[in-house]
């Protein structure tokens with residue numbers, strides 16, 4: 490069954506009495522070309538976890554390329570719909586759960602034998618950022634994450650220092666992955682159409698971070714501090730976040746060639762690493 494066809498979507502809705510729940514971010518994709526781009530970008534041959542299968546339009550396409558698909562769907566009304574739409578796919582498992590409360594490490598161990606797999610999804614937009622943060626911070630054995638997100642979120646994740654979009658999420662994603670935009674997607678290609686345009690974002694997970702720091706926890710504390718008050722200087726952000734003397738901090742920052750008057754959003758990953766190592770020394 491062609492699940493991108495409006496006629497078929499309406500038929501399924503009628504058959505199961507299904508209405509879209511806005512609160513669950515239910516904007517279903519109706520473009521076969523976009524589905525193809527997601528599947529092409531996903532390194533999913535060994536296996537893939539999908540978040541939010543909806544009627545199964547992406548699930549179906551993934552099941553043709555991947556050895557096994559595990560799809561996590563929060564809406565229990567969709568379980569019987571998926572049994573119907575995916576009846577010809579014998580390598581798909583549906584888990585009815587909230588992805589944010591799901592132990593994905595256990596799924597990868599139990600369902601995929603712990604090998605590196607990928608994540609692919611048309612994400613529910615009300616929780617895009619928490620899902621991406623979870624996927625990264627859980628340190629899962631993943632090759633890549635290919636997800637449909639709001640265009641602005643994709644821009645923030647890919648942003649370079651000294652641009653308005655650069656923030657803590659850019660640093661987090663760029664530290665653990667190489668982000669890129671696969672394609673932009675117009676709101677009119679979803680049913681119902683969301684209020685914003687979208688983009689397919691690919692995060693190719695790195696084997697090792699692009700910069701070396703002696704203390705990753707301190708690195709991310711510095712990132713949090715630097716972006717905590719965007720209008721303040723880095724010196725002010727750091728001294729209030731860490732409760733440290735400004736004179737001491739000024740001297741130490743000058744030693745690593747980071748001007749205390751700079752704003753957090755101008756720092757490269759390399760500079761965050763230098764800052765973290767310097768703060769570790771100061772706090773010893």
Ligand code: SAM
Nearest residue numbers: 516517518541542543562563564587588611613
């Ligand atoms: N994959 C389908 C498609 O592309 O047409 C549907 C995508 S729709 C944007 C998001 C899907 O995520 C919906 O099916 C929704 O019910 C599901 N969802 C929302 N919140 C979720 C959560 N916390 N955990 C798992 N699935 C969720």
